[in-house]
Amino acid sequence: MFIDELNYTVQIPTFEGPLELLLRLIEREELDITTIALAQVTDQYVVHVRNWSAPDPAALSAFLVLAARLLLIKSRALLPRPNAANASADTVDDSERLIQQLREYQCYKQVATLLQTWQEHGYRSYTRQDAPPLPEARSADKLDVTVGELLAAIQQRLQLTLPLELPTVPLPTPKIMTVPEMASRIQDRLIQQEWICFDDVLSLQTYRIEIIVALWSLLELLKRQAVVVEQEELFGLIRIGRGPHLETVRQQGLTET
Structure with a gap:
């Protein structure tokens, strides 16, 4: 359910398109996650949630983890750090965690697509x-x-x-x-x-x-x-x-x- 809700259009200076495409670009390393306007992505999703006719708590809670990562990376990019070397390492670690989270969403979507395909073909039960x-x-x-x-x-x-x-x-x-x-x-x-x-x-x-x-x-x-x-x-x-x-x-x- 929440995977379909995440399929909305993102419009930021460095990227415009569905979130699914953003996931693919990040996985292929064609887009650097640290260069994305992270706060704008989060703000747009909040607007997207407000437009739901019937909010889904499961979909909202699933995105909160991703939103927290987005806000953390954005805040660390804006606030001064006492040690530049440590700040750079922390940002890389946060980016890697975010990429892993995005890959999890992609895995959920692939499983859902597979199950939907089997359902359309009538594969509802499996017998010997x-x-x-x-x-x-x-x-x-x-x-x-x-x-x-x-x-x-x-x-x-x-x-x-x-x-x-x-x-x-x-x-x-x-x-x-x-x-x-x-x-x-x-x-x-x-x-x-x-x-x-x-x-x-x-x-x-x-x-x-x-x-x-x-x-x-x-x-x-x-x-x-x-x-x-x-x-x-x-x-x-x-x-x-x-x-x-x-x-x-x-x-x-x-x-x-």
């Missing part, structure tokens, strides 16, 4: 086709898991995940696992265990972006029939099991998309 029999006895009343139920589990986990950073203590930028790496980890666990709990996979992720990567990886594995998902009962635990093409996909691996 011609799967080999498993040693465990299977009951006939187990439920297929929809994408909506996976997203509900993701939303619950996101609400429990807090940013592990202190505002006054610099922390090293964590290495975020890629979709192929996360998919490989899930497949390796299925080689050792016949079934794993979806919530257990999410609980191992520290940052919100890692939870999105975990969901994306699972959807890619489902699409390739490397895994299957099921529930014993409505609103019950979601379990991930071996799919008919698990070994093939595991050997070939996933490529970055």
